[in-house]
Amino acid sequence: MPRYWLYLHQKIRKLVMEALCLQTENLYVVTRSPNKTNIKIVVNKVESQIESSMCWLIDTIKVKKMDIKPMLLYANSIKDVSNLYKFITTEIQDFKPYVQMYHSETTDQIKSLILSDLQKSNHDLNVIATSALDWSGYCYIKTVLFYGPPRSL
CATH class of the missing domain: 3.40.50.300 (P-loop containing nucleotide triphosphate hydrolases)
Structure with missing residues (x-):
């Protein structure tokens, strides 16, 4: 049986798990952030021009x-x-x-x-x-x- 990895914030974990119908016996929940110090993600809304x-x-x-x-x-x-x-x-x-x-x-x-x-x-x-x-x-x-x-x- 495959294991599924799920990166979620603690407050929404249960809600998302229920919405996705994830069964806990096939699920491994990662509670640490996967963010790395050498990776920077910046998202900005910009004009279309x-x-x-x-x-x-x-x-x-x-x-x-x-x-x-x-x-x-x-x-x-x-x-x-x-x-x-x-x-x-x-x-x-x-x-x-x-x-x-x-x-x-x-x-x-x-x-x-x-x-x-x-x-x-x-x-x-x-x-x-x-x-x-x-x-x-x-x-x-x-x-x-x-x-x-x-x-x-």
Whole structure:
């Protein structure tokens, strides 16, 4: 029989367990927070215009210049990826060689180059991507940003 893991706040645990019809003999309840000190999650409601919602990123890149750590910026659609790429490379033209787009329509040659660079510990590539790029295997990426909530989990 499989064990189910459930991370819940103590006050709502019973209510959720009842609503999900979870039987206690098949359930292992974790009461410690799974949060890690090296992971920071920030959620902000932003305007729908890229210019106003991503100005903080442009400001950060301008301040840190080339000291910015490589990052992945995920968007839900190829259109959003394209708009983000255009916005970032237009606002900071010196940053253009360090930014790539990755989505289902990216050529196989470019995809291979991006994937190869992401495996290197000393790369300085920043990628704007759709979910076509799986980020789980790139340990040298220290920042992952999401432009909009994911469509599915």
